[in-house]
Amino acid sequence: MFALRSGQNRRMGGSAPRVFGLPLSAEHFVLPRLLRKPVRMLSRFGRGEFTPPPYAASMLTAAFLAASSLYGAYLGGHFPAMVQGVTARSGFAVDQIKVSGNRETSEIDILDKLELDGWTSLVGFNPEEARERIVSLPWVRDAAVRKVYPDTIEVRIDERDAFAIWQHGNQLSVVEKDGKIIAPYAGGRQATLPLVVGFGAADRAADFVARVQAFPALGSRVKGYIRVGERRWDLRLDNGITVKLPENQVDAALADLADLDRENALLTRDIAAVDMRFSDRLVVQLTPEAVERRADLLKNKPKALKAKAEKRI
Numbered sequence: 001m002f003a004l005r006s007g008q009n010r011r012m013g014g015s016a017p018r019v020f021g022l023p024l025s026a027e028h029f030v031l032p033r034l035l036r037k038p039v040r041m042l043s044r045f046g047r048g049e050f051t052p053p054p055y056a057a058s059m060l061t062a063a064f065l066a067a068s069s070l071y072g073a074y075l076g077g078h079f080p081a082m083v084q085g086v087t088a089r090s091g092f093a094v095d096q097i098k099v100s101g102n103r104e105t106s107e108i109d110i111l112d113k114l115e116l117d118g119w120t121s122l123v124g125f126n127p128e129e130a131r132e133r134i135v136s137l138p139w140v141r142d143a144a145v146r147k148v149y150p151d152t153i154e155v156r157i158d159e160r161d162a163f164a165i166w167q168h169g170n171q172l173s174v175v176e177k178d179g180k181i182i183a184p185y186a187g188g189r190q191a192t193l194p195l196v197v198g199f200g201a202a203d204r205a206a207d208f209v210a211r212v213q214a215f216p217a218l219g220s221r222v223k224g225y226i227r228v229g230e231r232r233w234d235l236r237l238d239n240g241i242t243v244k245l246p247e248n249q250v251d252a253a254l255a256d257l258a259d260l261d262r263e264n265a266l267l268t269r270d271i272a273a274v275d276m277r278f279s280d281r282l283v284v285q286l287t288p289e290a291v292e293r294r295a296d297l298l299k300n301k302p303k304a305l306k307a308k309a310e311k312r313i
Contacts, residue, residue: 094125114153139160164205172184218258270287271290
């Protein structure tokens with residue numbers, strides 16, 4: 001319509017439409033359809049024919065104040081809180097939390113790391129920051145946090161694998177195979193883990209424990225693996241016997257010990273320790289009770305021999 005009027009004005013010798021005194025049409029020029037209505041309104045406004053709608057000033061003032069408030073909130077760092085509040089009250093408040101994969105990590109600790117309150121909005125919740133906080137927990141190797149709209153957070157935990165309990169001084173710690181400390185020992189299911197004792201024991205325990213477990217009859221009776229002087233190992237058995245292994249040729253010593261126990265029931269006798277540190281001999285230490293019984297036996301043996309000899313006479 002505007003293009004037709006422009007052509008009629010030219011044929012009638014009239015002036016072309018203007019906005020603020022500037023011509024808006026030219027020979028053989030037609031505005032795109034989307035621009036025709038805005039240009040006509042600007043043309044009317046320039047000729048003084050445009051009448052603002054009622055309450056236009058109030059609406060513009062309200063829009064200006066709203067924009068100023070949003071901009072001020074943005075500059076003051078309050079914009080995220082505003083988004084949280086609005087979206088939470090619009091049906092996006094976190095209502096459900098699903099946690100999977102945790103065995104040793106408490107769900108309470110995980111919820112604490114999510115840092116939720118009663119009106120946390122799923123829209124403004126940052127899953128990556130929450131994941132970093134969860135990974136800082138002792139047992140957590142990795143984690144994944146996902147938002148499920150409109151009101152659910154899913155947390156998947158990948159925990160570390162406990163290998164042994166390491167006693168260093170008066171402290172007990174749960175460690176991985178590479179010796180890295182996971183957390184302080186807290187009992188429970190961790191009580192079934194092997195006990196390694198001594199400085200440097202945690203770093204070297206994995207290989208040594210595997211070598212001992214290669215002899216099942218012996219490995220099933222070991223309750224403690226003791227590192228001595230960062231050079232060699234002692235074994236503490238379930239009946240209290242200590243086996244002192246040599247620094248070298250450990251596998252051969254373990255094989256000999258297993259054979260002696262199978263053939264002579266060595267490790268079920270009343271002994272306190274078996275010393276295998278010497279390549280040419282095996283030293284067995286008796287318990288104090290066994291020593292006392294042996295002394296009494298040796299003391300009474302001459303009397304028994306004398307009585308037997310008199311009886312023959």
